[in-house]
């Protein structure tokens with residue numbers, strides 16, 4: 431049983447809101463939309479998760495338009511689907527009125543499925559990729575802003591601006607993005623999308639307490655990727671990502687969700703498994719580094735705790751006590767046992783993620799995602 435005095439159970443502010451504890455359910459794609467709208471299955475999944483008494487639940491990657499999908503049945507955050515998102519939030523708040531619900535908004539960019547969507551590139555397009563021109567990027571920017579406002583209308587407590595894992599937002603930031611328009615080349619140009627969007631969203635929000643945050647890949651592990659020093663560099667060099675965090679502070683973001691890697695390319699970095707377990711230490715290091723840069727100005731969510739299974743609790747408490755992160759994020763564990771926090775609080779047996787990668791395989795096969803070992807969940 432979790433000690434009732436555990437630091438994991440202490441509330442913490444995120445911007446002007448209070449999370450009831452430090453447990454974060456990380457975004458996990460379910461691939462179960464119905465014609466891109468919120469399905470009954472998705473509502474049931476998230477209502478169940480909310481019963482778990484997480485401090486924060488980040489809803490999976492929601493595409494800002496229906497030709498920017500990484501999953502065949504990905505949800506699209508548009509006005510057309512607003513009523514479904516309202517029902518989703520309402521079901522979650524009914525299960526736990528205290529949970530903070532954040533919507534992760536994204537465009538899948540190069541990772542859009544070529545059989546059912548439209549892969550796009552910001553630089554060096556491959557044969558099957560559409561090269562986005564300046565006006566098209568401006569249109570995507572407009573859709574991100576619109577998606578944030580729709581999220582507010584749906585009753586979400588905030589949005590997570592997806593800049594991680596190789597998707598559009600991440601591709602934009604890379605040193606490899608050598609476009610010669612206002613969205614490429616210099617650091618200022620590569621961060622323009624974020625730097626212009628956030629103030630515009632803040633200006634147009636009705637609820638001034640609405641949470642704005644972002645998920646980043648501190649180091650992607652590819653040539654010219656985030657966390658490198660230049661187009662031809664692959665080794666870790668984090669100065670520019672540090673600068674990005676300082677920019678986020680200046681923009682008034684409330685939190686940063688620190689991740690790393692690109693699923694499907696440098697997957698071990700993003701989600702360590704039994705044979706790549708020690709990558710979790712890199713994730714801890716990135717969160718610690720982010721915290722040392724942003725101080726109290728933003729909250730930091732740490733990632734990749736599932737691989738530690740039972741041992742995650744002790745590690746999480748230690749990292750919180752040492753001020754190396756403010757929140758602890760679990761991904762695969764949320765599928766293995768959506769009631770994870772409440773089970774710990776009540777001293778019930780937890781179904782720990784067995785790291786079988788079954789959920790990832792379902793996702794790659796474009797099937798509905800869930801835990802294959804505890805499917806009843």
Ligand SMILES: Cc1cc2nc3c(=O)[nH]c(=O)nc-3n(C[C@H](O)[C@H](O)[C@H](O)COP(=O)(O)O)c2cc1C
Pocket residue numbers: 456457458459489490491534594595645689700701702733734735736737759760761762763789790793799
């Ligand atoms: C099936 C699956 C779906 C995922 N979907 C998302 C997503 O929608 N957005 C995101 O930022 N990360 C996504 N991730 C990454 C997780 O949020 C998390 O960072 C990763 O699984 C590592 O955490 P863990 O070790 O606790 O599982 C996904 C991972 C898996 C395995």
